[in-house]
Amino acid sequence: MRYRSWGPRGVQVSALSFGCGRLPEDDAESTALIQAAVAAGCNYFETASFYCGGQCQQKTGLGVKGLTDKAMVSAKIGVEPTTTADSYRKEFERQLTVLGLDRVPWLMVGWLSVENLPHLTKKGGALEAIEQARSEGLIDHLGFTGHDTPENFIEILKTGLFESMTVSYHILNRTYEPAIAAARLLGIGVVAMNPVGGGLLGAPSAELQRLLPHASATTAALALRFVLANPGITTACSGMATLAQLQENVATIDGVPEAADADHTAMTAVLDQFKSLGDRFCTGCRYCMDCPHGVDIPGNFNLYNLATVYGLRDHARASYHNMEPAKRASACTRCGECETKCPNQLPIIAQLDTVRGLFESVAV
Ligand code: SF4
Numbered sequence: 406m407r408y409r410s411w412g413p414r415g416v417q418v419s420a421l422s423f424g425c426g427r428l429p430e431d432d433a434e435s436t437a438l439i440q441a442a443v444a445a446g447c448n449y450f451e452t453a454s455f456y457c458g459g460q461c462q463q464k465t466g467l468g469v470k471g472l473t474d475k476a477m478v479s480a481k482i483g484v485e486p487t488t489t490a491d492s493y494r495k496e497f498e499r500q501l502t503v504l505g506l507d508r509v510p511w512l513m514v515g516w517l518s519v520e521n522l523p524h525l526t527k528k529g530g531a532l533e534a535i536e537q538a539r540s541e542g543l544i545d546h547l548g549f550t551g552h553d554t555p556e557n558f559i560e561i562l563k564t565g566l567f568e569s570m571t572v573s574y575h576i577l578n579r580t581y582e583p584a585i586a587a588a589r590l591l592g593i594g595v596v597a598m599n600p601v602g603g604g605l606l607g608a609p610s611a612e613l614q615r616l617l618p619h620a621s622a623t624t625a626a627l628a629l630r631f632v633l634a635n636p637g638i639t640t641a642c643s644g645m646a647t648l649a650q651l652q653e654n655v656a657t658i659d660g661v662p663e664a665a666d667a668d669h670t671a672m673t674a675v676l677d678q679f680k681s682l683g684d685r686f687c688t689g690c691r692y693c694m695d696c697p698h699g700v701d702i703p704g705n706f707n708l709y710n711l712a713t714v715y716g717l718r719d720h721a722r723a724s725y726h727n728m729e730p731a732k733r734a735s736a737c738t739r740c741g742e743c744e745t746k747c748p749n750q751l752p753i754i755a756q757l758d759t760v761r762g763l764f765e766s767v768a769v
Protein backbone atom coordinates (compact mmCIF):
# COMPACT_ATOMS: atom_id res chain seq x y z
CA MET A 406 0.00 0.00 0.00
CA ARG A 407 1.14 3.51 -0.70
CA TYR A 408 0.65 6.29 1.86
CA ARG A 409 0.21 10.00 1.39
CA SER A 410 0.26 13.03 3.61
CA TRP A 411 -3.29 14.13 4.49
CA GLY A 412 -3.91 17.74 5.44
CA PRO A 413 -1.68 20.36 7.07
CA ARG A 414 -0.71 18.08 9.97
CA GLY A 415 0.62 15.39 7.66
CA VAL A 416 -1.52 12.45 8.76
CA GLN A 417 -0.37 9.39 6.79
CA VAL A 418 -3.28 7.89 4.90
CA SER A 419 -3.41 4.99 2.48
CA ALA A 420 -3.88 5.97 -1.19
CA LEU A 421 -6.84 3.58 -1.21
CA SER A 422 -9.32 4.19 1.56
CA PHE A 423 -12.55 2.44 2.35
CA GLY A 424 -16.02 3.93 1.91
CA CYS A 425 -18.25 1.91 4.25
CA GLY A 426 -21.48 2.61 2.37
CA ARG A 427 -21.69 -0.69 0.49
CA LEU A 428 -20.73 -3.24 3.14
CA PRO A 429 -22.19 -6.74 2.78
CA GLU A 430 -25.44 -7.37 4.65
CA ASP A 431 -24.01 -10.22 6.64
CA ASP A 432 -22.03 -8.94 9.67
CA ALA A 433 -19.45 -11.74 9.50
CA GLU A 434 -18.80 -10.92 5.81
CA SER A 435 -18.54 -7.18 6.41
CA THR A 436 -16.17 -7.76 9.34
CA ALA A 437 -14.00 -10.05 7.20
CA LEU A 438 -13.94 -7.47 4.39
CA ILE A 439 -12.90 -4.63 6.71
CA GLN A 440 -10.26 -6.80 8.35
CA ALA A 441 -8.91 -7.76 4.90
CA ALA A 442 -8.74 -4.08 3.99
CA VAL A 443 -6.80 -3.29 7.17
CA ALA A 444 -4.47 -6.22 6.44
CA ALA A 445 -3.93 -4.81 2.93
CA GLY A 446 -2.91 -1.47 4.44
CA CYS A 447 -6.10 0.61 4.08
CA ASN A 448 -6.15 2.86 7.11
CA TYR A 449 -9.12 5.19 6.57
CA PHE A 450 -12.75 4.07 6.85
CA GLU A 451 -15.44 6.60 5.98
CA THR A 452 -18.85 6.14 7.61
CA ALA A 453 -22.25 7.82 7.82
CA SER A 454 -25.11 6.77 10.04
CA PHE A 455 -27.62 6.16 7.24
CA TYR A 456 -25.40 4.09 4.90
CA CYS A 457 -26.21 0.35 4.56
CA GLY A 458 -29.79 0.87 5.69
CA GLY A 459 -28.60 2.47 8.92
CA GLN A 460 -26.17 -0.39 9.75
CA CYS A 461 -22.94 1.16 8.43
CA GLN A 462 -21.46 2.46 11.67
CA GLN A 463 -22.36 -0.59 13.70
CA LYS A 464 -20.80 -2.85 11.02
CA THR A 465 -17.71 -0.66 10.71
CA GLY A 466 -17.28 -0.67 14.48
CA LEU A 467 -17.39 -4.48 14.49
CA GLY A 468 -14.88 -4.62 11.64
CA VAL A 469 -12.28 -2.35 13.22
CA LYS A 470 -12.65 -3.76 16.74
CA GLY A 471 -9.16 -4.12 18.18
CA LEU A 472 -7.63 -2.52 15.08
CA THR A 473 -8.06 1.19 15.75
CA ASP A 474 -4.29 1.66 15.93
CA LYS A 475 -4.26 0.75 12.22
CA ALA A 476 -7.66 2.06 11.09
CA MET A 477 -8.84 5.67 11.25
CA VAL A 478 -12.63 5.90 11.28
CA SER A 479 -14.59 9.05 10.53
CA ALA A 480 -18.03 10.05 11.78
CA LYS A 481 -20.22 12.39 9.73
CA ILE A 482 -22.71 14.93 11.04
CA GLY A 483 -24.45 17.68 9.07
CA VAL A 484 -25.76 21.03 10.23
CA GLU A 485 -29.16 22.64 9.76
CA PRO A 486 -30.92 25.77 11.04
CA THR A 487 -31.99 24.04 14.27
CA THR A 488 -28.52 22.62 15.05
CA THR A 489 -27.06 23.76 18.36
CA ALA A 490 -23.82 22.87 20.11
CA ASP A 491 -25.87 20.66 22.40
CA SER A 492 -27.74 18.80 19.64
CA TYR A 493 -24.49 18.32 17.67
CA ARG A 494 -22.74 16.89 20.72
CA LYS A 495 -25.61 14.49 21.37
CA GLU A 496 -25.49 13.23 17.78
CA PHE A 497 -21.71 12.88 18.00
CA GLU A 498 -21.98 10.82 21.18
CA ARG A 499 -24.73 8.71 19.60
CA GLN A 500 -22.51 7.91 16.60
CA LEU A 501 -19.57 7.06 18.87
CA THR A 502 -21.80 4.63 20.78
CA VAL A 503 -23.02 2.95 17.57
CA LEU A 504 -19.44 2.71 16.31
CA GLY A 505 -18.40 1.23 19.68
CA LEU A 506 -15.53 3.72 19.86
CA ASP A 507 -14.57 6.21 22.55
CA ARG A 508 -13.09 8.67 20.01
CA VAL A 509 -12.70 9.18 16.25
CA PRO A 510 -9.62 10.58 14.50
CA TRP A 511 -11.75 12.41 11.92
CA LEU A 512 -15.07 14.18 12.10
CA MET A 513 -16.56 15.21 8.76
CA VAL A 514 -19.17 17.95 8.70
CA GLY A 515 -21.61 16.44 6.22
CA TRP A 516 -23.60 18.03 3.40
CA LEU A 517 -21.89 21.37 3.98
CA SER A 518 -22.62 24.33 1.71
CA VAL A 519 -21.97 28.05 1.78
CA GLU A 520 -25.65 28.43 2.59
CA ASN A 521 -25.58 26.27 5.70
CA LEU A 522 -22.07 27.23 6.88
CA PRO A 523 -23.53 29.81 9.35
CA HIS A 524 -25.38 26.97 11.11
CA LEU A 525 -21.93 25.57 11.91
CA THR A 526 -20.19 28.78 12.93
CA LYS A 527 -23.00 30.68 14.72
CA LYS A 528 -22.71 31.41 18.45
CA GLY A 529 -23.88 28.32 20.31
CA GLY A 530 -23.59 26.30 17.08
CA ALA A 531 -21.96 23.02 16.05
CA LEU A 532 -18.43 24.39 15.86
CA GLU A 533 -18.44 25.03 19.61
CA ALA A 534 -19.32 21.36 20.17
CA ILE A 535 -16.55 20.30 17.80
CA GLU A 536 -13.98 22.45 19.58
CA GLN A 537 -15.09 21.09 22.92
CA ALA A 538 -14.82 17.49 21.67
CA ARG A 539 -11.39 18.27 20.26
CA SER A 540 -10.24 19.68 23.61
CA GLU A 541 -11.39 16.44 25.27
CA GLY A 542 -9.38 14.37 22.78
CA LEU A 543 -12.50 12.86 21.21
CA ILE A 544 -11.64 14.20 17.72
CA ASP A 545 -8.26 14.88 16.15
CA HIS A 546 -9.10 16.30 12.75
CA LEU A 547 -11.97 18.15 11.07
CA GLY A 548 -13.06 17.84 7.47
CA PHE A 549 -16.17 18.47 5.42
CA THR A 550 -18.09 16.89 2.62
CA GLY A 551 -20.98 18.03 0.45
CA HIS A 552 -22.36 18.76 -2.99
CA ASP A 553 -22.17 22.57 -3.28
CA THR A 554 -20.57 24.23 -6.32
CA PRO A 555 -16.77 24.14 -6.71
CA GLU A 556 -16.71 27.95 -6.32
CA ASN A 557 -18.55 27.72 -3.02
CA PHE A 558 -16.29 24.92 -1.82
CA ILE A 559 -13.30 27.18 -2.47
CA GLU A 560 -14.95 29.76 -0.17
CA ILE A 561 -15.38 27.09 2.50
CA LEU A 562 -11.74 25.98 2.11
CA LYS A 563 -10.62 29.58 2.66
CA THR A 564 -12.28 29.72 6.10
CA GLY A 565 -9.30 27.76 7.41
CA LEU A 566 -11.60 25.60 9.55
CA PHE A 567 -10.95 22.32 7.76
CA GLU A 568 -8.05 19.94 7.17
CA SER A 569 -9.84 17.86 4.55
CA MET A 570 -12.52 18.08 1.87
CA THR A 571 -14.40 15.04 0.53
CA VAL A 572 -15.89 15.35 -2.96
CA SER A 573 -17.12 13.11 -5.73
CA TYR A 574 -14.41 12.77 -8.37
CA HIS A 575 -14.00 10.33 -11.23
CA ILE A 576 -13.37 10.17 -14.97
CA LEU A 577 -16.95 11.13 -15.78
CA ASN A 578 -17.32 13.73 -13.04
CA ARG A 579 -14.51 16.27 -13.01
CA THR A 580 -16.71 19.10 -11.71
CA TYR A 581 -14.66 19.66 -8.58
CA GLU A 582 -11.25 19.97 -10.22
CA PRO A 583 -11.02 23.74 -9.45
CA ALA A 584 -11.79 23.10 -5.75
CA ILE A 585 -9.32 20.19 -5.66
CA ALA A 586 -6.60 22.45 -7.09
CA ALA A 587 -7.44 25.15 -4.52
CA ALA A 588 -7.25 22.65 -1.68
CA ARG A 589 -3.82 21.55 -2.86
CA LEU A 590 -2.57 25.15 -2.81
CA LEU A 591 -3.93 25.59 0.72
CA GLY A 592 -2.40 22.32 1.95
CA ILE A 593 -5.84 20.81 2.61
CA GLY A 594 -6.30 17.10 1.94
CA VAL A 595 -8.87 15.82 -0.55
CA VAL A 596 -10.73 12.53 -0.29
CA ALA A 597 -12.13 11.45 -3.67
CA MET A 598 -15.50 9.76 -3.27
CA ASN A 599 -16.81 7.37 -5.94
CA PRO A 600 -13.42 7.10 -7.68
CA VAL A 601 -14.75 4.36 -9.94
CA GLY A 602 -18.07 6.07 -10.56
CA GLY A 603 -20.12 4.01 -8.12
CA GLY A 604 -19.76 0.93 -10.31
CA LEU A 605 -20.47 2.83 -13.56
CA LEU A 606 -16.88 2.30 -14.61
CA GLY A 607 -16.91 -1.42 -13.90
CA ALA A 608 -17.58 -2.25 -17.57
CA PRO A 609 -14.87 -2.64 -20.22
CA SER A 610 -14.37 0.30 -22.57
CA ALA A 611 -11.92 0.32 -25.48
CA GLU A 612 -12.37 4.08 -25.69
CA LEU A 613 -11.31 4.64 -22.07
CA GLN A 614 -8.26 2.43 -22.65
CA ARG A 615 -6.92 5.43 -24.60
CA LEU A 616 -6.34 7.13 -21.25
CA LEU A 617 -3.29 4.94 -20.72
CA PRO A 618 -2.68 3.14 -24.01
CA HIS A 619 0.46 1.37 -22.74
CA ALA A 620 -1.34 -0.14 -19.72
CA SER A 621 -3.64 -3.10 -20.01
CA ALA A 622 -6.06 -2.57 -17.18
CA THR A 623 -9.75 -2.82 -16.46
CA THR A 624 -11.82 0.33 -16.75
CA ALA A 625 -12.15 0.42 -12.95
CA ALA A 626 -8.37 0.24 -12.55
CA LEU A 627 -7.90 3.03 -15.11
CA ALA A 628 -10.46 5.10 -13.26
CA LEU A 629 -8.61 4.63 -9.98
CA ARG A 630 -5.30 5.52 -11.59
CA PHE A 631 -6.83 8.65 -13.08
CA VAL A 632 -8.09 9.85 -9.69
CA LEU A 633 -4.81 9.16 -7.91
CA ALA A 634 -2.79 10.81 -10.67
CA ASN A 635 -4.39 14.14 -9.76
CA PRO A 636 -1.78 15.70 -7.47
CA GLY A 637 -4.53 17.36 -5.42
CA ILE A 638 -6.11 14.05 -4.42
CA THR A 639 -4.92 12.53 -1.16
CA THR A 640 -6.86 9.28 -1.10
CA ALA A 641 -9.37 7.47 -3.30
CA CYS A 642 -12.23 6.38 -1.06
CA SER A 643 -13.85 3.45 -2.79
CA GLY A 644 -17.12 1.97 -1.58
CA MET A 645 -16.16 -1.69 -1.74
CA ALA A 646 -18.68 -4.47 -1.32
CA THR A 647 -16.62 -7.58 -2.05
CA LEU A 648 -13.19 -9.04 -1.46
CA ALA A 649 -12.68 -9.16 -5.23
CA GLN A 650 -13.17 -5.39 -5.52
CA LEU A 651 -10.77 -4.81 -2.64
CA GLN A 652 -8.18 -7.09 -4.21
CA GLU A 653 -8.48 -5.42 -7.63
CA ASN A 654 -8.13 -1.95 -6.12
CA VAL A 655 -5.17 -2.95 -3.97
CA ALA A 656 -3.50 -4.62 -6.97
CA THR A 657 -3.99 -1.45 -9.04
CA ILE A 658 -2.32 0.68 -6.41
CA ASP A 659 0.46 -1.77 -5.64
CA GLY A 660 1.11 -2.58 -9.28
CA VAL A 661 1.94 0.86 -10.62
CA PRO A 662 4.48 3.46 -9.63
CA GLU A 663 3.22 6.64 -7.98
CA ALA A 664 1.57 8.54 -10.82
CA ALA A 665 3.44 11.52 -12.14
CA ASP A 666 1.97 14.89 -13.06
CA ALA A 667 2.67 13.90 -16.68
CA ASP A 668 0.25 10.94 -16.39
CA HIS A 669 -2.44 13.25 -15.11
CA THR A 670 -1.83 15.73 -17.93
CA ALA A 671 -1.96 12.97 -20.56
CA MET A 672 -5.14 11.43 -19.19
CA THR A 673 -6.80 14.82 -18.79
CA ALA A 674 -6.03 15.65 -22.42
CA VAL A 675 -7.84 12.50 -23.60
CA LEU A 676 -10.81 13.24 -21.33
CA ASP A 677 -10.97 16.84 -22.57
CA GLN A 678 -11.13 15.45 -26.10
CA PHE A 679 -13.99 13.13 -25.09
CA LYS A 680 -15.80 16.02 -23.46
CA SER A 681 -15.60 18.15 -26.56
CA LEU A 682 -16.88 15.22 -28.65
CA GLY A 683 -19.76 14.75 -26.20
CA ASP A 684 -20.50 18.48 -26.13
CA ARG A 685 -21.21 18.38 -29.83
CA PHE A 686 -24.22 16.22 -29.04
CA CYS A 687 -25.23 18.10 -25.86
CA THR A 688 -23.37 20.10 -23.19
CA GLY A 689 -25.91 19.24 -20.50
CA CYS A 690 -26.73 22.91 -19.79
CA ARG A 691 -30.44 22.08 -19.31
CA TYR A 692 -31.71 25.31 -20.89
CA CYS A 693 -34.14 23.20 -22.93
CA MET A 694 -35.83 21.84 -19.79
CA ASP A 695 -38.47 21.21 -18.71
CA CYS A 696 -39.94 19.40 -21.67
CA PRO A 697 -43.74 19.85 -21.45
CA HIS A 698 -44.13 16.14 -22.24
CA GLY A 699 -41.66 14.95 -19.59
CA VAL A 700 -38.75 13.84 -21.79
CA ASP A 701 -35.41 14.05 -19.96
CA ILE A 702 -33.57 15.60 -22.90
CA PRO A 703 -30.06 16.00 -21.36
CA GLY A 704 -30.41 12.66 -19.55
CA ASN A 705 -30.99 10.87 -22.87
CA PHE A 706 -28.11 12.71 -24.53
CA ASN A 707 -25.79 11.95 -21.60
CA LEU A 708 -26.49 8.22 -22.01
CA TYR A 709 -25.84 8.51 -25.73
CA ASN A 710 -22.47 10.12 -24.99
CA LEU A 711 -21.59 7.47 -22.39
CA ALA A 712 -22.27 4.80 -25.02
CA THR A 713 -20.67 6.37 -28.07
CA VAL A 714 -17.88 8.58 -26.71
CA TYR A 715 -16.84 6.75 -23.54
CA GLY A 716 -17.62 3.25 -24.81
CA LEU A 717 -19.82 2.33 -21.82
CA ARG A 718 -22.47 0.78 -24.05
CA ASP A 719 -23.94 -1.87 -21.77
CA HIS A 720 -24.24 0.52 -18.85
CA ALA A 721 -25.83 3.24 -21.00
CA ARG A 722 -28.29 0.85 -22.60
CA ALA A 723 -29.31 -0.59 -19.21
CA SER A 724 -29.73 2.92 -17.78
CA TYR A 725 -31.90 3.94 -20.72
CA HIS A 726 -34.21 1.00 -20.13
CA ASN A 727 -34.27 1.76 -16.38
CA MET A 728 -35.59 5.26 -17.09
CA GLU A 729 -39.31 5.86 -16.74
CA PRO A 730 -40.78 5.36 -20.23
CA ALA A 731 -42.13 8.95 -20.20
CA LYS A 732 -38.58 10.30 -19.90
CA ARG A 733 -37.11 8.25 -22.74
CA ALA A 734 -36.30 9.65 -26.18
CA SER A 735 -39.18 7.65 -27.63
CA ALA A 736 -41.67 9.74 -25.60
CA CYS A 737 -40.91 12.87 -27.64
CA THR A 738 -44.03 14.18 -29.40
CA ARG A 739 -41.96 16.36 -31.77
CA CYS A 740 -43.71 19.53 -30.53
CA GLY A 741 -40.49 21.49 -31.14
CA GLU A 742 -40.71 23.63 -28.00
CA CYS A 743 -37.23 22.71 -26.76
CA GLU A 744 -35.29 23.45 -29.94
CA THR A 745 -35.75 27.23 -29.71
CA LYS A 746 -34.28 27.19 -26.17
CA CYS A 747 -31.04 25.34 -26.94
CA PRO A 748 -28.13 27.82 -27.00
CA ASN A 749 -26.20 25.39 -29.21
CA GLN A 750 -29.07 25.21 -31.70
CA LEU A 751 -29.00 21.45 -31.58
CA PRO A 752 -31.54 19.56 -33.69
CA ILE A 753 -32.97 18.00 -30.53
CA ILE A 754 -35.80 16.11 -32.20
CA ALA A 755 -33.47 14.47 -34.74
CA GLN A 756 -30.92 13.68 -32.01
CA LEU A 757 -33.61 12.08 -29.84
CA ASP A 758 -34.45 9.91 -32.86
CA THR A 759 -30.79 8.86 -32.94
CA VAL A 760 -30.83 8.03 -29.23
CA ARG A 761 -34.01 6.01 -29.62
CA GLY A 762 -32.50 4.16 -32.57
CA LEU A 763 -29.37 3.36 -30.59
CA PHE A 764 -31.04 2.10 -27.43
CA GLU A 765 -34.30 0.68 -28.72
CA SER A 766 -32.82 -1.27 -31.61
CA VAL A 767 -32.10 -4.94 -31.05
CA ALA A 768 -28.34 -4.48 -30.54
CA VAL A 769 -26.23 -1.47 -29.56
S1 SF4 B 1 -39.80 18.27 -29.13
FE1 SF4 B 1 -39.86 16.45 -27.86
S2 SF4 B 1 -38.29 16.78 -26.33
FE2 SF4 B 1 -38.67 18.76 -27.29
S3 SF4 B 1 -40.16 19.73 -25.94
FE3 SF4 B 1 -41.32 18.67 -27.54
S4 SF4 B 1 -41.74 16.62 -26.67
FE4 SF4 B 1 -40.14 17.57 -25.42
Ligand code: SF4
Nearest residue numbers: 687688690691693747
Ligand atom coordinates in the same frame (compact mmCIF):
# COMPACT_ATOMS: atom_id res chain seq x y z
S1 SF4 C 1 -30.26 23.10 -24.23
FE1 SF4 C 1 -29.20 21.96 -25.81
S2 SF4 C 1 -27.12 21.63 -25.00
FE2 SF4 C 1 -28.41 22.30 -23.28
S3 SF4 C 1 -29.14 20.38 -22.34
FE3 SF4 C 1 -30.68 20.97 -23.84
S4 SF4 C 1 -30.10 19.91 -25.72
FE4 SF4 C 1 -28.33 19.87 -24.36
